[in-house]
Amino acid sequence: MIELYDTTLRDGTQREGVSFSTEDKLNITKKLAAAGIDYVEGGWPGSNPKDIEYFRKVRELELENTKIAAFGSTRRPGIKADDDMNLRAIVDSGADVATIFGKSWPLHVKEALKTSLDENIKMVASSIEYLKARGMEVFFDAEHFFDGYKSDSDYSIQVLQAAAEAGADCLVLCDTNGGSTPDEIGSIVRVVKDKVSADIGIHTHNDAELAVANSLVAVREGAVQVQGTINGYGERCGNANLSSLIPNLQLKYGYQVVTAEQLKRLTATSRYVSETANLLPPAHMAYVGESAFAHKGGIHVSAVLKNASTYEHEDPETFGNQRRVLVSELSGKSNLRYKAEELGIELNDQNENLQEVLKKIKELEHQGYYFEGAEASLKLLLERARGEYEKLFSLESVRILTDKKETNDPNSEATIKVLVNGERVHTAAEGDGPVNALDKALRKALVKFYPEIKEIALVDYKVRVLNGQDGTAAKVRVLIETGNGDETWGTVGVSTNIIEASWQALVDSIQYGIKFKASKEAV
Incomplete structure (x- = not known):
């Protein structure tokens, strides 16, 4: 052994x-x-x-x-x-x-x-x-x-x-x-x-x-x-x-x-x-890399579609990877079913939304989303596709101001309007930075309706630039780790605007926390 x-x-x-x-x-x-x-x-x-x-x-x-x-x-x-x-x-x-x-x-x-x-x-x-x-x-x-x-x-x-x-x-x-x-x-x-x-x-x-x-x-x-x-x-x-x-x-x-x-x-x-680790997954790594079973050459693709063993030394699904055809990517139904089962969601080939979910995930990943470190966002996405997602609040508007004086550290203030159960809530909060201020303002607006939000706290926040050649206009991916004292969950957002990407990840983290974790319900 x-x-x-x-x-x-x-x-x-x-x-x-x-x-x-x-x-x-x-x-x-x-x-x-x-x-x-x-x-x-x-x-x-x-x-x-x-x-x-x-x-x-x-x-x-x-x-x-x-x-x-x-x-x-x-x-x-x-x-x-x-x-x-x-x-x-x-x-x-x-x-x-x-x-x-x-x-x-x-x-x-x-x-x-x-x-x-x-x-x-x-x-x-x-x-x-x-x-x-x-x-x-x-x-x-x-x-x-x-x-x-x-x-x-x-x-x-x-x-x-x-x-x-x-x-x-x-x-x-x-x-x-x-x-x-x-x-x-x-x-x-x-x-x-x-x-x-x-x-x-x-x-x-x-x-x-x-x-x-x-x-x-x-x-x-x-x-x-x-x-x-x-x-x-x-x-x-x-x-x-x-x-x-x-x-x-x-x-x-x-x-x-x-x-x-x-x-x-x-x-x-x-x-x-x-x-x-906030590192790009090595695409060309053996067995687990995104490109490990990617096929681009026409002769290769034709042969693989007839018999995968012609150009693959192992079945990629054996270790949780999937085959990719770079011209027209093959579906990953088995991978999605496996992940859904791990998250406690039942999917099968007869599910009318399965193909729609696959298409949506591929579109999002093309935009820069990545769900391996953000399983809470993935679970919410699957629930939306199955029609079982209950939106706890919706945003009307948000404004963030940052004040910086030469002799002082910058100070940020977020003003937010949200609709909760048909009621408009307008509130504001200050924070050490724009995301911190946004987080505080949103929590302040929701705590009356969802007091369990007090159990939920942001644990980690990571930003990755996805296309650095675009300089300060580059698209970014934000990963947020949130916890309730017992366990943590990850959410993701992507945008050319770091505040928008942060908002996406923040909303998912709070929605998921209130629905699944504040009550200590298992995933």
């Missing part, structure tokens, strides 16, 4: 430009668990308030068979494990699993740690013993292992043997600089398997564009745990990409790493993480 270990929330955030809020991390954790990930590395407890909050809140999530891992280093040189604040923080996190990294390359021991080779081995052993004594499952990440092995194989093996003897549950061999090749990885893993009596894991980086290949070779040579990140996010050139590793392991090598239903969630998970 191969274990899947995800480090998107820690290693993935080391990618330039990526930062997740606590709510982002919790939502991604739920997606990873639903996709069948065995271990989710939540971060480095004690290093910052965000990770401390994450480990406190993640205990409240129901994650089925997924375990949460806390990351950290071995104890510092010259002190006891009991006195090391980093190790204490790992235990205090409440995580089931501790993943600690230690040096296995003499260069790093001498130059980075400024300690002796013997002391480094003692640091590894005593840290693992400390954590095991407190009932934790412990993984030891042998940092820079492959470079260390190529420099001094005897010492690198001694480090692993000390970790195994101390009780480590898995020894994870790390290609931290990402410069090793598959033949090197394979031969070294074979030696390790012969000399160390413990489970072996693999953690590779993509600096030579070989992270996925190196991970697969390691598994073929006996590694039982694969570490990586969704979409390969990570520092420099990134980490091994679980979005391609998972289907490769399951479909090409025959390892049963997830269920068929979990595998079908892979594309949605990949795109959700992209949207949450």
Whole structure:
């Protein structure tokens, strides 16, 4: 059995430009668990308030068979494990699993740690013993292992043997600089398997564009745990990409790493993480990319329409993707039915609105809408199409003024007129910015009719420019994350006017919250 270990929330955030809020991390954790990930590395407890909050809140999530891992280093040189604040923080996190990294390359021991080779081995052993004594499952990440092995194989093996003897549950061999090749990885893993009596894991980086290949070779040579990140996010050139590793392991090598239903969630998970990171989903990524099964050439299209296997190595629906013909896009009924079922809406081929819904979604996505990170907007769209949408309020007008003086921060005021149950409400509110003022004014207008709106609060707000070549006239996509204290939901708006895009996402977030979440009704 191969274990899947995800480090998107820690290693993935080391990618330039990526930062997740606590709510982002919790939502991604739920997606990873639903996709069948065995271990989710939540971060480095004690290093910052965000990770401390994450480990406190993640205990409240129901994650089925997924375990949460806390990351950290071995104890510092010259002190006891009991006195090391980093190790204490790992235990205090409440995580089931501790993943600690230690040096296995003499260069790093001498130059980075400024300690002796013997002391480094003692640091590894005593840290693992400390954590095991407190009932934790412990993984030891042998940092820079492959470079260390190529420099001094005897010492690198001694480090692993000390970790195994101390009780480590898995020894994870790390290609931290990402410069090793598959033949090197394979031969070294074979030696390790012969000399160390413990489970072996693999953690590779993509600096030579070989992270996925190196991970697969390691598994073929006996590694039982694969570490990586969704979409390969990570520092420099990134980490091994679980979005391609998972289907490769399951479909090409025959390892049963997830269920068929979990595998079908892979594309949605990949795109959700992209949207949450405020990055464009990689269109040409294997298996999950929008272009992975897109056909443009006339001969290709003709053949695929007769028999898809002529130009496709796998069925895209196996992992939740869909085939696309770029001249006349094929319908995605099965994908829409699957998503509707996940959102608690029944759709079938006989539903007279199904084709209309598909057409509407494609039109909106062409305009720049993207629903993987905005499932609340998608659910409202489906309900509108089925004639089951009850509009809670409608806008008559809104005016937003921003006052800026050279010596002061800008101040915004929103004046709004809305119709609620036939009654016109006219109110105003000030905010730190135009969207904040708009949000406050709308809530002020609605609270008399829907007092449950007090339970709903904006959690996150992201803006992405969709066509940057148009400069300040560019179209933007706004993603809003809203919460009620227990859970969050995402909504989307698109326009060349950032206020209009924000209004669209804001209205959906409040409509959805009042209808489905303020009463704690499940999706």
